[in-house]
Amino acid sequence: xxxxxxxxxxxxxxxxxxxxxxxxxxxxxxxxxxxxxxxxxxxxxxxxxxxxxxxxxxxxxxxxxxxxxxxxxxxxxxxxxxxxxxxxxxxxxxxxxxxxxxxxxxxxxxxxxxxxxxxxxxxxxxxxxxxxxxxxxxxxxxxxxxxxxxxxxxxxxxxxxxxxxxxxxxxxxxxxxxxxxxxxxxxxxxxxxxxxxxxxxxxxxxxxxxxxxxxxxxxxxxxxxxxxxxxxxxxxxxxxxxxxxxxxxxxxxxxxxxxxxxxxxxxxxxxxxxxxxxxxxxxxxxxxxxxxxxxxxxxxxxxxxxxxxxxxxxxxxxxxxxxxxxxxxxxxxxxxxxxxxxxxxxxxxxxxxxxxxxxxxxxxxxxxxxxxxxxxxxxxxxxxxxxxxxxxxxxxxxxxxxxxxxxxxxxxxxxxxxxxxxxxxxxxxxxxxxxxxxxxxxxxxxxxxxxxxxxxxxxxxxxxxxxxxxxxxxxxxxxxxxxxxxxxxxxxxxxxxxxxxxxxxxxxxxxxxxxxxxxxxxxxxxxxxxxxxxxxxxxxxxxxxxxxxxxxxxxxxxxxx
Amino acid sequence: xxxxxxxxxxxxxxxxxxxxxxxxxxxxxxxxxxxxxxxxxxxxxxxxxxxxxxxxxxxxxxxxxxxxxxxxxxxxxxxxxxxxxxxxxxxxxxxxxxxxxxxxxxxxxxxxxxxxxxxxxxxxxxxxxxxxxxxxxxxxxxxxxxxxxxxxxxxxxxxx
Numbered sequence: 001x002x003x004x005x006x007x008x009x010x011x012x013x014x015x016x017x018x019x020x021x022x023x024x025x026x027x028x029x030x031x032x033x034x035x036x037x038x039x040x041x042x043x044x045x046x047x048x049x050x051x052x053x054x055x056x057x058x059x060x061x062x063x064x065x066x067x068x069x070x071x072x073x074x075x076x077x078x079x080x081x082x083x084x085x086x087x088x089x090x091x092x093x094x095x096x097x098x099x100x101x102x103x104x105x106x107x108x109x110x111x112x113x114x115x116x117x118x119x120x121x122x123x124x125x126x127x128x129x130x131x132x133x134x135x136x137x138x139x140x141x142x143x144x145x146x147x148x149x150x151x152x153x154x155x156x157x158x159x160x161x162x163x164x165x166x167x168x169x170x171x172x173x174x175x176x177x178x179x180x181x182x183x184x185x186x187x188x189x190x191x192x193x194x195x196x197x198x199x200x201x202x203x204x205x206x207x208x209x210x211x212x213x214x215x216x217x218x219x220x221x222x223x224x225x226x227x228x229x230x231x232x233x234x235x236x237x238x239x240x241x242x243x244x245x246x247x248x249x250x251x252x253x254x255x256x257x258x259x260x261x262x263x264x265x266x267x268x269x270x271x272x273x274x275x276x277x278x279x280x281x282x283x284x285x286x287x288x289x290x291x292x293x294x295x296x297x298x299x300x301x302x303x304x305x306x307x308x309x310x311x312x313x314x315x316x317x318x319x320x321x322x323x324x325x326x327x328x329x330x331x332x333x334x335x336x337x338x339x340x341x342x343x344x345x346x347x348x349x350x351x352x353x354x355x356x357x358x359x360x361x362x363x364x365x366x367x368x369x370x371x372x373x374x375x376x377x378x379x380x381x382x383x384x385x386x387x388x389x390x391x392x393x394x395x396x397x398x399x400x401x402x403x404x405x406x407x408x409x410x411x412x413x414x415x416x417x418x419x420x421x422x423x424x425x426x427x428x429x430x431x432x433x434x435x436x437x438x439x440x441x442x443x444x445x446x447x448x449x450x451x452x453x454x455x456x457x458x459x460x461x462x463x464x465x466x467x468x469x470x471x472x473x474x475x476x477x478x479x480x481x482x483x484x485x486x487x488x489x490x491x492x493x494x495x496x497x498x499x500x501x502x503x504x505x506x507x508x509x510x511x512x513x514x515x516x517x518x519x520x521x522x523x524x525x526x527x528x529x530x531x532x533x534x535x536x537x538x539x540x541x542x543x544x545x546x547x548x549x550x551x552x553x554x555x556x557x558x559x560x561x
Numbered sequence: 562x563x564x565x566x567x568x569x570x571x572x573x574x575x576x577x578x579x580x581x582x583x584x585x586x587x588x589x590x591x592x593x594x595x596x597x598x599x600x601x602x603x604x605x606x607x608x609x610x611x612x613x614x615x616x617x618x619x620x621x622x623x624x625x626x627x628x629x630x631x632x633x634x635x636x637x638x639x640x641x642x643x644x645x646x647x648x649x650x651x652x653x654x655x656x657x658x659x660x661x662x663x664x665x666x667x668x669x670x671x672x673x674x675x676x677x678x679x680x681x682x683x684x685x686x687x688x689x690x691x692x693x694x695x696x697x698x699x700x701x702x703x704x705x706x707x708x709x710x711x712x713x714x715x716x717x718x719x720x721x
Contacts, residue, residue: 041687045573057689060572060603103608111607155667164663193668200611214603 004524018500018539020512021359022530024521029530032509032516033359034500036366043350046490051077051482052221052458054490058478059215061492065540066214067100067206068471069492072478074219075295079320080465080480081221081458084293086451089223091441094289094299095244096210097469098434102251103202104472104538105380105427109259109420110195113535116528117266118180118188121173124160126186128153135187138265141257143194144187152190172528180269188266191258198254201247205434208244209236223453228445245438252431263424264405267417274408277416277533279515280375281308283382284498286316286324286477288470289433295319299433300383301390302470304371308414313389319468328477328493330367334502342370342505345479346464348491368501368510369493377511378474378498379537381413381422394432398425416515419536458485471495473538499537512537564597564710565616565672569623571604576682576695580622586703592719597710610661614670618713620706625679632694634702637677678702 004024023031042061046054055073059066071093078085085093128149135144159165172178180188203213209226210216218226227235267274287302296318303315304323316324329342338351355362369376376382387395388410402425403409412418462483469476474495481489501510509517512534521527568584571577584599593599598616602609613619625635642659665671680702683692691699710716 042573045687045689057573066603107608152667155669159663159667164666193664196610196664196668199608203608203611212601214608215601 018534019357020516020530020534021357022516022519022521022527024524024527027520027522029516029519029521032513033363034366034502034510034512035357035364036496036500042492043348043490046487049487050458050485051080051463051480051487054478054480054487055219058492061494065104065472065494067096067210067216068469068476069478070216070219071097072467072469072471072476072492073480074221075319075467075469076465076478076480077221077458077467078465079295079467080463080482081456083222083456084454085290085295086223086293086449086454087444088228088441088449088452090290090293091437091444092209092218092224092226092452094437095434095441096206096216097289097471098430098437099202099205099209099248099251101430101472102255102427102434103199103206105423105430106195106199106202106251106255106259108538109263109424109427110192112538113420114188114192114262114266116172116532116535117178117270118192119173119175119178119185120156120165120189121160122178122180122182123153123186123189124157124182126153126182128186131183131186131190134183135261138261139257141253143190143258149186149190152193153186156189172526175526175528176522177528177532180266184265184269188262191262194258195254198251201251205244205247208240220453220455221458222456223451226452228452241438241442245435248431248434248438252435255427255431259427260424263421264402267406267421270417271406271408273417273532274412274415276519276529277419277515277536278308278414279513279517280377280509280511281414282306282371282374282376283385284371284376284378284475285383285386286319286468286470286475288383289437299436300387300395300429300470301392302383302475303386303390304376305382305385305389306374308411310385310389310410313386315390319466324468325466327372329370329373330491330493330497331370331504332367333505334362335364335367336362337367342368345466345477345491345493346481346489348479348489350491364500364502366497366500366502368504369497370501370504375501375504375508375510375514376475376498378495379419379423380426380474381419382474383470384422384425385410385413394429395425398428416519416533416536419538423538458482460484462488473540474498496540500539512539562596562618562713562715563616564618564620564713564716565600565612566597566620566622566706567600567602567609567612569602569604569621572689573687574685575688575690576624576680576692577685578689579624579680579682579691579695579699582691582696582699583622583703583706586699587707590703590721591707592721594717596716597718607661607664610665613661613672613675614665614668616672617674619672619675621675621677622702622706623677623679624682624685625677627679627681629681631681631683631692632698633681634698635677635679635681637679639673639675642675642677678706 019035021033022029055070058073059070131149132146207213211218218224229235283305285302287298289299291297306312331342332339336354338353357363464481467478477493479491499511568580570580584601
């Protein structure tokens with residue numbers, strides 16, 4: 001059979017529009033193209049604005065990754081002006097980062113990707129009693145009673161009878177690649193519904209600590225504007241900090257007792273997916289959760305791994321490490337921009353030049369981010385592998401424990417399922433570090449430290465800075481050049497720029513593209529396997545147009561040529 | 562009874578930010594009782610489900626890509642969401658409003674009334690300002706919404 005090209009557009013479930021073209025020959029993908037279908041425009045909007053205000057607009061790039069852009073933006077000004085951030089401010093920011101990660105990982109696993117693996121219609125055939133026995137054998141979470149599963153099954157059945165399962169039923173139910181038992185499916189669907197309560201708790205923590213959710217209000221250059229006084233009712237006081245603690249404990253319980261066991265059950269049932277989807281096995285993660293005021297000591301280390309070889313790990317020691325700052329470039333050889341050779345982000349240009357989709361020419365709005373000339377995979381997998389290679393005890397413990405349970409090794413992580421596993425393990429880590437950061441904040445306040453910001457005036461003159469952040473979806477950097485208090489150049493190299501990047505000058509594919517090559521596709525009309533691999537990256541083309549479409553038009557097209 | 566006014570949209574894509582502009586206008590021009598919450602959701606998607614579930618009555622303000630002249634304001638209710646033909650989708654869980662409502666209903670927590678006030682945009686190109694036409698609609702939609710809310714029992718809204 002001749003090779004055929006399938007086009008999936010869009011494939012993202014949240015932000016923006018991602019189009020994937022995959023050439024399928026003999027039941028597997030032979031070539032692939034990743035195309036961002038929207039232009040972000042942030043860089044152009046920020047030109048001429050004041051550097052200290054950029055974070056407010058930057059967190060509007062994306063509706064899901066709000067706080068991460070705020071953090072990276074404010075850090076870029078702090079880096080330019082070499083402002084030390086007081087420890088109270090770092091603990092508060094760390095708390096926000098960790099809780100945002102948790103909220104996002106829970107939603108990604110259950111609401112944005114689990115249904116690639118879980119068959120809702122099969123859950124209708126499950127025996128609630130057996131489901132309860134199964135779930136209770138996996139964890140002693142209180143929500144795993146026979147009554148709970150029975151209620152969910154009844155509700156699902158009544159929806160199905162009324163034709164209301166539309167949101168689920170147009171999916172891949174009955175696809176030959178679906179293989180969980182009805183009981184595991186019912187358990188997963190039930191937890192899918194419950195998970196919304198726990199992502200909400202994380203959002204509540206962010207709202208209490210950051211002033212508002214989804215867009216935090218409490219950042220200033222040099223720290224945070226959070227008013228904390230343990231005895232004052234009008235501020236973040238002891239009572240509200242206790243609320244934060246109990247919310248975080250409940251979410252940690254959910255991650256340990258529900259998310260983690262569900263992930264183990266799904267990974268265990270789909271072990272062949274540890275063989276597919278490796279793609280680019282160069283990994284980049286920046287160190288995160290600062291433990292000092294100059295961003296040189298971190299709870300979670302960072303670094304670079306090349307060719308999937310942990311022995312080739314090279315650490316990144318700080319956010320100003322020249323090895324990190326100097327090695328990043330973006331290529332527009334295959335992106336819809338004018339320009340020549342790859343440019344460092346401080347010199348970056350944003351000159352749109354749309355040409356239509358040309359597989360051998362320009363085919364995306366996403367630039368090709370490269371590190372020392374190489375494509376890099378970023379995200380929870382990159383962070384877990386670099387932390388492991390750096391010998392971080394906390395990460396080693398969770399990775400080794402999961403490997404024992406599943407009977408897998410580190411080599412299996414370079415895969416579609418490896419990305420899901422790493423994200424779940426990162427959620428476990430984030431749940432723990434959240435409580436640790438809160439303890440440190442309270443201890444620091446108790447020791448008499450009352451400083452929350454080292455305020456600075458933006459001086460005249462020319463400055464450039466970069467704010468790094470190991471965000472939910474991977475390494476993020478905001479690059480800013482400002483002169484006489486006005487922004488001259490702004491470039492955001494977002495995690496998806498790394499992962500969704502197109503080919504570069506040398507024709508080397510980006511991570512999404514490379515991960516699809518060799519991916520099986522049983523039925524080109526229903527390319528569930530392609531979605532599994534792309535979704536495992538947690539794609540988010542940060543530029544959403546999300547206009548409601550009342551006509552009920554076809555939202556995603558599968559076109560088989 | 563709890564009322565949620567949820568403004569959705571991306572402030573960096575000109576008219577796309579309409580819903581957020583309306584929520585901001587409401588906050589600047591009126592004083593609302595505790596039973597009414599204004600919420601700037603940005604482009605939050607499914608992560609805003611819990612906000613809907615906390616309310617009995619929800620007004621979503623957003624742009625809609627519908628046939629018609631730019632600036633036209635269209636109104637939809639819960640029936641429209643629940644009973645309209647479900648879009649054919651590749652992804653079984655692309656997170657739109659309809660999905661959020663169905664998931665909420667499965668959870669037994671769907672708000673009893675939900676309305677979408679949707680305006681047809683002029684431009685969704687990058688930019689932080691609304692088009693002149695939609696800038697004019699902000700006040701009209703907001704004031705109209707306040708009139709409607711005032712007609713409900715027990716909600717007193719004052720101007721500021």
